[in-house]
Amino acid sequence: MGLLPAKGMQEQEEQKASASPEGSLREIWKWMKLTAAGLLLVVFIHQYFFHFSTVRGISMEPTLVEGEWLFINKTIRLAGMPQRGDVIVIKRNSEEERKPVFLVKRVVAVGGDEVHIRRGRLYVNGEAVSEPYTGTPIEDGGFEPYTIEEGHLFVMGDNRHRYASHDSRSFGAVPLEEVVGRAEWIIWPLDKWRRL
Known part of the structure; x- marks a missing residue:
């Protein structure tokens, strides 16, 4: 052997x-x-760092439609405060459902800004805001001038039809602690893939 x-x-x-x-x-x-x-x-x-989220409801039409998947960047709060125009996801406690509710909204004003809605137009710090992402003037009526507290954001849905969006006009400015992240991309369906 x-x-x-x-x-x-x-x-x-x-x-x-x-x-x-x-x-x-x-x-x-x-x-x-x-x-x-x-x-x-x-x-x-x-x-x-990040996660994926699915759009529910009509409040962000025409920018986002139900069923689209979003890439959410959760590092935004580490990198700095969300800016006007950012599409963000916020986590709010719902008294009716007794559980957190996640909402996708657009930041229209930040701490220290004054918001005013008059004749279907949004004004921030006395100047009319150009909003090419909306499909209609604001139909829910006026909103008296309101100054946003520091560390808070005023958010609205892009759908400005009457009763289409539950946002800061009804629940007030959102504290930064409720911001989950910024929606960066639509990733599904593939033919809608684009940066927000």
């Missing part, structure tokens, strides 16, 4: 080890650890 080269002996030992019950258990344990680490990484990224 001849001697096996060292490499051949090592391969045989590894095959025996993996064929034994202990080797199989080690292999399963290794895959379980890798899977758990992967899941933890996904949860961490989802919690602190």
Whole structure:
């Protein structure tokens, strides 16, 4: 009987080890650890960096329509405060449903700004705002001048038809703590793929 080269002996030992019950258990344990680490990484990224969200309702038409998927950047609060014109996701507590409700709205004013709605137009700091993303003048009537507190945002839906959007005109300015992230992209359906 001849001697096996060292490499051949090592391969045989590894095959025996993996064929034994202990080797199989080690292999399963290794895959379980890798899977758990992967899941933890996904949860961490989802919690602190980005996630996907589906549009529900009509409040952001014509910019967003029901069923579209959005890429939400959750690092915006680390990088700085949302700006006028940003489309953001906010998390509000609903007394009716007794659970958090996620809303997609557009930032129209930030802390220190004065908001006023007159004759279907939005005014910020006394100047009429150009809003090419809306499809109609504001039909819900006027809104007396209101100064936004620091650390808050005034948000509205792009759908300005009467009763189409539940937003800061009814629930007030939104504290920054309620901002989940900024909607950066429409990612589904593919023919609607674009940056917001």
